[in-house]
Amino acid sequence: MLDWSPIILTLELAVITTVILFIVSIPLALWLSMTTSKIKSILEAIVSLPLVLPPTVLGFYLLLAFSPESHVGSFLENTFGLQLAFSFTGLVVGSVIYSLPFMVHPLQSGFSSLPSSLTEASYVLGKSKIQTLFRIVLPNMKQSLLTGFVLTFAHTIGEFGVVLMIGGNIPNQTKLVSIAVYDEVESLNYDTAHIYSGILLVVTFIILIFVFIRKNNTFNWFK
Amino acid sequence: MIKVNINKQLVSADSTFNLSLDFSVSKGSFVTIYGKSGVGKTTLLRILAGLEKPETGTIQVGNNFWFESKSKTDIKPQQRKIGMVFQDFALFPNLTIFDNLKYALSKNQSNEIITELIDTMSLSNLLKRKPNTLSGGQKQRVALARALVQQPEILLLDEPLSALDNEMRAYLQDFIIKMHKQYNLTTFMVSHDVSEVFKLSDIVLKLENGKILTSGTPESLFLEHTISEKFKVIGTVLSIKKTNAGLMVNVMYGSSVIQINSNEKETKNLNSGDKVMIESQLINPRIIKI
Numbered sequence: 001m002l003d004w005s006p007i008i009l010t011l012e013l014a015v016i017t018t019v020i021l022f023i024v025s026i027p028l029a030l031w032l033s034m035t036t037s038k039i040k041s042i043l044e045a046i047v048s049l050p051l052v053l054p055p056t057v058l059g060f061y062l063l064l065a066f067s068p069e070s071h072v073g074s075f076l077e078n079t080f081g082l083q084l085a086f087s088f089t090g091l092v093v094g095s096v097i098y099s100l101p102f103m104v105h106p107l108q109s110g111f112s113s114l115p116s117s118l119t120e121a122s123y124v125l126g127k128s129k130i131q132t133l134f135r136i137v138l139p140n141m142k143q144s145l146l147t148g149f150v151l152t153f154a155h156t157i158g159e160f161g162v163v164l165m166i167g168g169n170i171p172n173q174t175k176l177v178s179i180a181v182y183d184e185v186e187s188l189n190y191d192t193a194h195i196y197s198g199i200l201l202v203v204t205f206i207i208l209i210f211v212f213i214r215k216n217n218t219f220n221w222f223k
Numbered sequence: 224m225i226k227v228n229i230n231k232q233l234v235s236a237d238s239t240f241n242l243s244l245d246f247s248v249s250k251g252s253f254v255t256i257y258g259k260s261g262v263g264k265t266t267l268l269r270i271l272a273g274l275e276k277p278e279t280g281t282i283q284v285g286n287n288f289w290f291e292s293k294s295k296t297d298i299k300p301q302q303r304k305i306g307m308v309f310q311d312f313a314l315f316p317n318l319t320i321f322d323n324l325k326y327a328l329s330k331n332q333s334n335e336i337i338t339e340l341i342d343t344m345s346l347s348n349l350l351k352r353k354p355n356t357l358s359g360g361q362k363q364r365v366a367l368a369r370a371l372v373q374q375p376e377i378l379l380l381d382e383p384l385s386a387l388d389n390e391m392r393a394y395l396q397d398f399i400i401k402m403h404k405q406y407n408l409t410t411f412m413v414s415h416d417v418s419e420v421f422k423l424s425d426i427v428l429k430l431e432n433g434k435i436l437t438s439g440t441p442e443s444l445f446l447e448h449t450i451s452e453k454f455k456v457i458g459t460v461l462s463i464k465k466t467n468a469g470l471m472v473n474v475m476y477g478s479s480v481i482q483i484n485s486n487e488k489e490t491k492n493l494n495s496g497d498k499v500m501i502e503s504q505l506i507n508p509r510i511i512k513i
Contacts, residue, residue, distance in 0.1 A: 120274050121313035123300040125327045126373060135326070139317040 002195055005172050006180040013088070013176065014156040017095040021103040021152050024096070029107035030133075047105075050098050059165025062094050066166060084166075091167045091174055095156050102151040110144025111137070143215070150211045154204050224249055225377070225409060229270060229280035229290075233433060235261055242266055242277075242433040248426055250285075250376075253403055253410045255420045255441075258430035264413040265310070267430075268379045271411060272307050273300035284377070306370030306408075307379040312362045314354035320365050321350040327372035340368040343405070344398065360391040367398065371406060378403070380412040384419065390478040396422055417445060417498050418457045418476075446500065455502040456481075460495050474501060 028047075032040060050058060065072045066084035076082040084090035114137060122132040138145065160178040167174030169183060177196050184193040226247040233242050242263040248254050256264045269275040271282065273289065276297060282290040289298045315323055324337045341347050344364045354362060363383060370378060380399070384392045400423060403410050414420055420427055421441045429436045429444060437444055445457075458476035463485075465471075470485045472493070483501060493499070 115311060115313070117309045117311055117313035118315060120272075120300070121307070121309060121315075122326075123274070124272055124303075124305060124307045125369070126301045126329050127326075128301065136315050136317070140315070 002192065003171075003180075006175050006177045006196065007199060009088075009172065009175065010157055010177045013091055013095060014153045016092055017099055017156045018103075018149055018152045020092070020096050021099060022149070025100070025103040025107050025148070026133075026138075029104050030111055032104070033108050033111035048101050051101050055098065055159070055161025056165055058098060059094065059162040062090075062097070062162070062166050066090055066093075086166070086168045086170060086174060088167075088173050091163060091176075094162045094166050095159060098159060098162050099152045099155045102155045103148045106144045106148040106151065107141075110141035110148075113144075114140055146214060147211065150207055154207050157200065157204060224283075224285065226281070226283040227271070229277035229282065231266070231270065231275070231277040233263055233266060240433045244430075244433075244435055246428060246435060246438060248409065250409050251407060252426050253400075253424045254412070254426045254428060255424035256411060256413045256428050256430060257415070257420055258436075260415075262430040263433045264430055265381055268307070268381055268411060268413060271377070272305055272379055273298060273303050304373070304376045305379055306373065306375035306377070308363075308366045308370050308381065308383050310381045310383075310385070312354075312366040314357075314362055314365055314369070316354055319351055319353055320346065320357075323354065323365060324369055324372055327369050329373055332373070336372055336374065340371055343401070344368045359386050360395060363387065363395055364398065367395075367402065371402060374406065376409060378408045378410045380410065382413050382415070385415065389475065392416075392419070393477045399423060418459075421445070421457050454504075454508065455500050457498060457500050460493055460497045460499055462495050463490050463493060474499060476501075 032044060032047075063085060064070055066076075067073045068077055068083070068085075073084065076084060082089060084093060118136055118140065119132050122136050123129075127135070158178065159176070160182070163174065163176055163179055164182075167176070167179070169175050169179050175183075177200050181193050181196045181200075184190070184196065224247055228245045229242070231242045233240055244263075244267060256267055258264055266275060270277055270290075277290065277292070279292040280290070281288060281292070284303075287298075288294075288296050289303055290296060314320075315326065318326060321337075324340065325334075328334070328337070341350070344367065346364060346368060349357065349361060349365065354365070357365065367383070383399070384395055387395065396419060399410075399412075402408065412423065414423075424441055426438060427441050427444050428438045446455075456476050458474040458481065461473040461475050461480060463470060463472050468484060470487065470490050472483045472485045472490060474481045474483060481501065
């Protein structure tokens, strides 16, 4: 009988990461798209780091930071009672950092490509910045929002290096599908590895097809 | 009374210059801001709207200061009583035409004004459509109606008719005049088009290099002298043709073409596309009611 828990855990992690990143990325991307500040380039470079850095490097630094012996780790444990190393919460934090560019970049380009006259027209009509953001700006960049959602979701599902470094392989806590595949292959259980891999392949492929159909407007389903 | 005295440095691709303007207009005026592109016309509108900030100066509307650099007063665009029609219309693509109008309502404002504007601007058959399905002239009407929902005191129009053909232009100019009068607006319009300036405005501010070159009535600015017993229209030369009777000049006026007999002397420096004034002594005009 197949153990479904890695699959459920993976989906859970992907959903939570996507939601957190959406909330965090809106102000960040909005600021990046508007600012002329000197620290913009530095911040953009930091956001993009996970794109080029090997996941193991990121995982290694996170592991050091999460360790109860480090300043960050001891602070979190003493203040909030949080133990991030080898826990699901730690995985969430790691995923949020690891997938940051996949949410921020589409949102930032969405914000920049929207004509500034739309927001200005809204201000002139007496509407506040928040009202304008939720009623005019976000509804007019649905394509960017969707791209951000899907890429973040899919990228979190595909995580391996970071998870291995900071999560380990604890069933029901940190054992994601990608880890489970590795585990099963190590134990020469090719049949189970096949099933896990197949599920991951199908799920991510369907997600990507959905994105490209929407992008190319092949069908009018989602209009 | 609207008093404007502002300074702002403008940086464009190939030059930097100071926008330095000082003028006042009385309430209810129709003011045209005229001049070549890049002289600061749109910037002036944006400064009036509060979308851009001058470095120094004051903007006074009635007894209120909308901007005063000394006391650091700078009323937000949200709180200035303005309506603005943007060059690209800036209709919200995600909302239907009706929702675009409804969005403009302020808190606790009743729907009545929308019904009225739909009626005066003939928008009733467009209400359920989205902006991207509308023609230029239709978008223009919606943008104008939306700018008036909050019943502003000042209407700002940024080259509202530049993208339209002559017939649609003439039609919408009539709408603009109608709105200007009906809602007691003080209107500022950016325009390149001399005939439009003549038809609509009371006062023209002619801008050059960030300064007001001249200001006054359209007649005083564009005609050398004003002679009221003459009949005159401003039009565009379409073509000049030789006929048996002499030279025939075709002039476009509004959406109609006028043919005028002329001679070599008059047409010497005339080319098609030139703006011309046609004048005639009113010796024996007839007026026919239509």
